[in-house]
Amino acid sequence: MPKxxxxxxxxxxxxxxxxxxxxxCEVEVWDSDDAIPKDELLKHVPGIDGLLxxxxxxxxxxxxxxxxxxxxxxxTMSVGYEHIDVEECKSREIRVSNTPNVSTDxxxxxxxxxxxxxxxxxxxxxDAVKQxxxxxWKPMWLCGMEMVHRTIGILGLGRIGYGVARRLKPFxxxxxxxxxxxxxSYADDVGAEFVPFDQLVAESDVICICCNLTPQTxxxxxxxxxxxxxxxxxxxxxxxxGVVHHDDLFDALTSGEIGAAGLDVxxxxxxxxxxxxxxxxxxxxxxxxxxxTIDSRNSMAETAAKNILACFSNKDAIGDVIVxx
Amino acid sequence: MSxxxxxxxxxxxxxxxDLLKEKCTVSMxxxxxxxxxxxxLNQVKGVHAIFCxxxxxxxxxxxxxxxxxxxxxxxxxxxxxxxxxxxxxxRDIYVANTPDxxSDxxxxxxxxxxxxxxxxxxxxxxxVRAGEWGPWKPAWICGMELMNKTVGIxxFGRVGFGVARRLRPFxxxxILYNDPYEAGHAKGLAKYVSFDELLSKSDVLxxxxxxxxxxxxxxxxxxxxxxxxxxxxxxxxxxxxxNHDDLYxALKNGDIGAAGLDVxxxxxxxxxxxxxxxxxxxxxxxxxxxTVEAxxxxxxxxxxxxxxxxxxx
Numbered sequence: 211m212p213k214x215x216x217x218x219x220x221x222x223x224x225x226x227x228x229x230x231x232x233x234x235c236e237v238e239v240w241d242s243d244d245a246i247p248k249d250e251l252l253k254h255v256p257g258i259d260g261l262l263x264x265x266x267x268x269x270x271x272x273x274x275x276x277x278x279x280x281x282x283x284x285x286t287m288s289v290g291y292e293h294i295d296v297e298e299c300k301s302r303e304i305r306v307s308n309t310p311n312v313s314t315d316x317x318x319x320x321x322x323x324x325x326x327x328x329x330x331x332x333x334x335x336x337d338a339v340k341q342x343x344x345x346x347w348k349p350m351w352l353c354g355m356e357m358v359h360r361t362i363g364i365l366g367l368g369r370i371g372y373g374v375a376r377r378l379k380p381f382x383x384x385x386x387x388x389x390x391x392x393x394x395s396y397a398d399d400v401g402a403e404f405v406p407f408d409q410l411v412a413e414s415d416v417i418c419i420c421c422n423l424t425p426q427t428x429x430x431x432x433x434x435x436x437x438x439x440x441x442x443x444x445x446x447x448x449x450x451x452g453v454v455h456h457d458d459l460f461d462a463l464t465s466g467e468i469g470a471a472g473l474d475v476x477x478x479x480x481x482x483x484x485x486x487x488x489x490x491x492x493x494x495x496x497x498x499x500x501x502x503t504i505d506s507r508n509s510m511a512e513t514a515a516k517n518i519l520a521c522f523s524n525k526d527a528i529g530d531v532i533v534x535x
Numbered sequence: 536m537s538x539x540x541x542x543x544x545x546x547x548x549x550x551x552x553d554l555l556k557e558k559c560t561v562s563m564x565x566x567x568x569x570x571x572x573x574x575x576l577n578q579v580k581g582v583h584a585i586f587c588x589x590x591x592x593x594x595x596x597x598x599x600x601x602x603x604x605x606x607x608x609x610x611x612x613x614x615x616x617x618x619x620x621x622x623x624x625x626r627d628i629y630v631a632n633t634p635d636x637x638s639d640x641x642x643x644x645x646x647x648x649x650x651x652x653x654x655x656x657x658x659x660x661x662x663v664r665a666g667e668w669g670p671w672k673p674a675w676i677c678g679m680e681l682m683n684k685t686v687g688i689x690x691f692g693r694v695g696f697g698v699a700r701r702l703r704p705f706x707x708x709x710i711l712y713n714d715p716y717e718a719g720h721a722k723g724l725a726k727y728v729s730f731d732e733l734l735s736k737s738d739v740l741x742x743x744x745x746x747x748x749x750x751x752x753x754x755x756x757x758x759x760x761x762x763x764x765x766x767x768x769x770x771x772x773x774x775x776x777x778n779h780d781d782l783y784x785a786l787k788n789g790d791i792g793a794a795g796l797d798v799x800x801x802x803x804x805x806x807x808x809x810x811x812x813x814x815x816x817x818x819x820x821x822x823x824x825x826t827v828e829a830x831x832x833x834x835x836x837x838x839x840x841x842x843x844x845x846x847x848x
Contacts (some may be wrong), residue, residue: 221672221673243672243673243675243710245672265671267668283747287673304724311848315682315705315706316680317679319654319681319682320650323647323654324656325644326658330647332648332651333660336660336817337821339803339804339806339818339820344804344806345570346802347569347590347821349830351548351567351825352539352549352820352822353825353827353830354822354826356643356827357639358828376704380700380704381643382639396686404672428579433781452753458629479668480668480669480670481663481668481721482666483663483665483666487798488664494660495660496656496660497659497663497676499654499659499676502656502659502676502677504677504678504680505682506680507673507679510673534584
């Protein structure tokens, strides 16, 4: 009977992924919710054929050496793969794979949730209840912004930005404008109008950052940008923390240059509780929850497992980063 | 003929007051806090109209104190449960409210609260503030995505309709509703089902109905046991529709997954109430219409109701 390929999984990942692997492989798992320490990883990889890792695992030359020349593939359960030494893998002809696309709906949904949380001042409400500051109903207490008749601006109308636009339409927003590296054909489906960046910034009541972090977008939202925004404007970032200059944001929020901000991504991550932005009542910070759904994580686990199985059967993976022909 | 007299029970947004002042003599409790009962009984003597809020109990005592000039009690709200409507009707006093103008704000808030609850955002927010945001973990604070889920709406009025419209592009597979009657405006948007089917099939159930003798305490231990153990209950209607003790038990025992409440009994809820301590219960301090736009519209429309009823338009 042919030997089953050996796979090491560096975390207790969702069961759907493990089940898929166990059908065709001999699987060993670091049975914890927390990241595997480096020395443990080095102990468990010798002789394996496939490695399923997380974005917290640095897969470098040391790990690949310890595994041995029979290692065929490294699959990460994430979209990003900065933690994998891709060049070193190439030199050993090790396939590398990731899990793109499966979390788009979760992130679009979270972006809208964060927008509403911020515009309606809901965290101040939750706090008031817990701290005993909820008194009798008052006409103007904790009043926020209604979505009807507002102009929404989206920076980056990719899959996530488009998903955000689709979800915001029935809230009665009067206009959706966007800026991107180029116009996109599907903008018409949501009635989104392409505008120059300065116009996006000047006209929007709410701006959603839904773009990648690139040299063009790094710190694009800085004091110069904030000064051009409306004073009541709300900034939402579920793209990457590096698009926003955090010190300038703090100044803008405290001096009234913009109204409020809701961030799901920060620079750095995690953001320490002592960071000045955390204590501002008009800055809402979530700990990168864009794809924190059971559905997304199950999909990511399954996709990562399928990527590994595809390598063993010489097929294309869903998320091939490098492949050899 | 002398100008009609109106008593306004709170400092309300100016646009409504300005409208009234054009045609009436207006006296007002000039405070952000509710008017004390004694003061209210004193000030309403002989008035033709009372402009009130949900904090004011307008009962037989108040109506008697006002006397025979009183033609209209106009509340700056949609709910009328703080007013003894039968007492008013028996005295030929019209009870006016402000439907429509705040429906969008309320529907927005309902969806916001729904997402906060299904995506466990309060746990995330508090983790950041407590310094508990650590290195990435696959299963840390994972919530539920709306894609392919079933949403149930109890009460398909203006707010229920608005909620259904907003949820459609989130990829929900089915929107179900229950109401005393099928609603024409639900066609193509939501499917009419029995109350029991709504309970057993919904992944998220939104209470969007009025509080009436039929709906008081309708969500109780028996109801929760018919719901999915993973389900989310959202209430932005009135607190009295949900039995709070039974809800606490259901959340603690896992009969339902989590709850998001914008309305409670009583309001405000004391900060040591058991529901507030639960991780799977999010409570907002009745923020359904808390937008500047809605509050101004509510004030203006209350004034217009009074002006119309007194024949001044």
